[in-house]
Amino acid sequence: MKKLFASLALATAVAAPAIAADTYNIDAFHTFPFFEVNHLGFSTQRGRFEKTSGTVMLDTAAKKGSVDLNIDVASLDMGFAVWNEHMAADGFFNTAKFPTITFKSTKLVFEGDKVVGAEGDFTLLGVTKPVKLVVSNFKCGSNPINKKEMCGADISTTIKRSDFGMTKYLGAIGDEIKISSAVEAYKQ
Helix, strand or coil: CHHHHHHHHHHHHHHHHHHHCEEEEECCCCCCCEEEEEECCCEEEEEEECCEEEEEEEECCCCEEEEEEEEEHHHEECCCHHHHHHHHCCCCCCCCCCCEEEEEEEEEEEECCEEEEEEEEEEECCEEEEEEEEEEEEEEEECCCCCCEEEEEEEEEEEEHHHHCCCCCECCECCEEEEEEEEEEEEC
């Protein structure tokens, strides 16, 4: 009998960390990544993606978790149709061949109970490279309107588009792309 209880206690201890993580679904209405790029040395042009999905696993006690974010590239919005078509074409986002941009974390970075960063694999145009995200304004709690448990933050990073094979007009159009997004996710 003692062996049975010892086995159950051990199984519970091993399973407890897996149970402690909470799963959150990305709220597409409040998560829309945007990017900024220098245009001909004269201005900063901006675009955003209207459709995102994904999940966040979070265990603040163990200081672990993961992020799996998917961006629908065809939801690109530059502000007017001609500019959208230009950026969706081969040479830029090539939405026909590469309909999704993804970020899959390999590590969350914590300061105390707050997530302050994420490291992982960013895939654009079929090329995957490691990327570090800065996370600010991280907060979890109850949404004051719908009373559902949620977490939110602002994320940002800078990539070189040439690292992912997006080299059209390189030199005239900047190589560095700043990516930012508000992210909100509801607990399952």
